[in-house]
Amino acid sequence: MPDLPPSPAWYPDPQDASLLRWWDGTSWTAHTTPAHTPSVPLATAGTAATGTSAPSSVATGTSAADSGIARRRPWWVTALIAVGVILLGGVLARTTPVLLALAVVAAIGVAVYVFVRGSAPRLRMRSRASGLLALGTAALLVFGGGAANGATRPANEATAVSATTTPHAFVAPTPTPTPIPTTFEDIDVTTTIPFERSTVDDADRDLGTTEVVTAGVDGTKVTTYRVTKVGGKETGRTVVKEVITLPPVTEVTAHGTREQQAAPPAPFTAQEEPSGQCDSNYADACVPIASDVDCAGGSGNGPAYVQGPVRVIGQDIYRLDNDGDGIGCE
Known part of the structure; x- marks a missing residue:
């Protein structure tokens, strides 16, 4: 009759004498327990290895299933x-x-x-x-x-x-627009710089007279701009540099400050009064008979002059007595 394999039980571990290893009836399992456990039914390793009949239990007669150590759970x-x-x-x-x-x-x-x-x-x-x-x-x-x-x-x-957050109505996504090409271009712009004006005092010129001594000339300036174009249309420009190609010349005007001095009075020369040639309205000096007589050294323009003072004894037809005190050409 062929030998039957040992029945499932605890047997000495063939590799470690301090442990017992569970034999499931066909092969060794990974379950082990210390060899000194008193309630485990034992069998010799040789019996399990050679395939002889099942080993007997320990003296207590309890089985592995009764001890609960190696009981398999569902x-x-x-x-x-x-x-x-x-x-x-x-x-x-x-x-x-x-x-x-x-x-x-x-x-x-x-x-x-x-x-x-x-x-x-x-x-x-x-x-x-x-x-x-x-x-x-x-x-x-x-x-x-x-x-x-x-x-x-x-x-x-x-x-x-x-x-x-606050709920919002559904908004359809906006389609992505087609990119518009952006280009840059540098351009030069020439502009005029207006000349300035200034004045100076000139003591060699009569008071109240003016004359331009330096003519004013406009200048020119070249400005370089970087122009940004989107889709061929200008959207902005920035200044890159500025160069003054012709500086402006300031106009200078001279103002005269010299005052005119009064001409010295002509020296008095006593003249004999020719009879019949002096105006009878005046005395103390010969007032000639003319279309107009002015005081010598005054602002009158003649054509005849008289050196005063003269005393008005009649009518002051030549208006020599401006202050009306009876004495003219004082």
Whole structure:
């Protein structure tokens, strides 16, 4: 009769004598437990390896299924536990993010401890593979917290937008206009600079006379503009430089300041009064008989003059006595 494979049970680990490894009836599994656990049914490694009949249980007679150490959970139980961890991470992320961070750090710490020590019996983690469960728990907590924050942020943003913005009617987007070419061109513009005027006093000229001594000449200036054209039409211009090609010449006018001096009076020359040639209306001096007689040295223009003073004894036909005191040409 052919030998049957050993039945599922705990057997000494062929690679580590301090551990027991679970034999599932066909091959070794990743489940291990310390060798000193009293409630685990044992079998020799040689029996499992050679394929002999199932080993006997320990003296207590309890099986692995009764101890609950290596009992396999249904897949849906594992899924429910994972969903619960994710939900727990979401709740902690919304309520107490600090507590979520501490839980993740604790799970990672337990995983590192199990990887280093090989097991954590007090936490019912009897193999290094259990450390993967701790890391998985930490990852599920982080995933649940991230999902909760991601779901909360859009809602908060939508609330903020709805509270601060005013709805508007739909406006169709304006079509993008076709770009219009922009060009630049430098042009020169020549302009006239008007000459200035100034005056100077000239003591060599009579008072009240004026004369232009320097003629004024307009100047010229060339201004360079940079003209901006959009679609062929000028939209603006800026000054690039200015050059004065012909400076203007200032017009100078001289004003005379010299005052005219009065001519000295002609010397008096006593003349005999020819009889019958002096006007009888005057005495003390011969006033000739003429169309008009003025005082010598005065502003009159003659043609005859008399050197005063003369006394009016009749009518002052020549108006020699301007002040009416009876004495003319004083």
